[in-house]
Amino acid sequence: MSDKKVQKLLHITTFGCQMNDYDSGRLAALLTREGYTLTRDKEAADLILLNTCSVREKPEHKVYSFLGSLKEIKKENPNLIVGVAGCVAQQEGEKLLKKVPLLNLVFGPGEVENVAALVKRAQAGERLAATSLGALGRQIEPELPPDPGLKSQVTIMQGCNNFCTYCVVPYVRGREYSRPAETVLAEARGMVEKGTREIMLLGQNVNSYNDAESGLNFPQLLRRVAEIPGLWRVRFTTSHPKDFSPELIEVMAEVPQVMESLHLPAQSGSNRMLKAMNRRYTREHYLDRVELLKKNIKIAALGTDLIVGFPGETEDDFADTLELVRQVRYDYSYSFKYSDRPFAKAADFEDKVPEEVKSERLARLQELQTSKSLELHRELVGRKLEVLVEGPAKRGEALVTGRSRAGRAVNFPGHPSLFGTLVTVEITEARINSLMGRLVKPAQGE
């Protein structure tokens, strides 16, 4: 059967962060060029790629259960090529081939550009692990996904030099590399020409973007992207608090296309923990920056990442984190139980916090966040917000969904003709993760 097939089918499953989403887009684009067509159906696929995340223990576990679920499919279709990409691939390399016999191919983030050649070698019968990070810098030439959506992502930098003591990223994604501004701008322009209206600029630490060629820093690049005609909205992630500058706040306040949303991972509210984590800022510095942001931007939404149960975290340290959440009033926070990661320094720290304590702290933190999110959202009832309508809402007939400038999900009764337009919505009801509203008027000029 498969010999007669004219079309080669490719299935990609992606775990992890937006960097992995972006890499999966690249993999799809590069393999489409080789004659592959994307399919959701794993059983029909000739090639299955799993793009993986190893930032915490939990997503890494998911990789092994996904691979386990492919056993039957591989039995039915022995010609199927299975590859693992991303951070687990980089972290484990050859070992992964040994652990998982059905695997044909393992390749890290630095090998994405070589995917076509790697797949060919796997098809020729080789089992191989490619984990060079050397090509990371040259990897991302301007390239458009075949069909960029209303919202697209553009990677502006890769890797990380920060070495937070809990984090595997510098080891699996390599050192920081800023893409040339010209390349970033060409890619963004191309997407806008094909219909993208909102761009998310991506990097592990966008604030340390520094293009040697053009001399542009991140706030300057952000301005240039925002000036692209036809682009309505720009966001960026992630910001490291130590590099989040007043200059950037100025651009956020001044440039209407730059949205009022910011993801600023605090990780902990305790100075003692921040030091042990090698975060290189203090709670006071963090709060200063938040205050400056709030002073300059009226309805900004702040999000954060928090780790509970870092080695040595006492009840007092944890109380500092709870207090930070109360003080900053985050719109949302992603919180995680600390887990040891290969290569990361904290794996060797003593004074590990017991699992039950971590779970209990996580539950308290999440409960507090839920009440804060609801409180903030309630304050928006009665306000009129600009919303970019993205599509049908998941739940609720005849409801459409979009995002406010601050990035909050807004659902309201509306017609599909509104998809892809900017409208004004009056907020009528607050939920924990979203807002309900009613259409006031389609926005002008679009």
Ligand code: 5AD
């Ligand atoms: N344990 C728990 N959480 C972690 N993160 C990164 N490494 C770890 C770890 N070892 C969290 C941080 C980071 C987010 C992407 O994942 O909060 O910001």
Ligand code: SF4
């Ligand atoms: Fe990891 Fe810290 Fe780099 Fe973020 S800044 S990727 S947490 S090392």
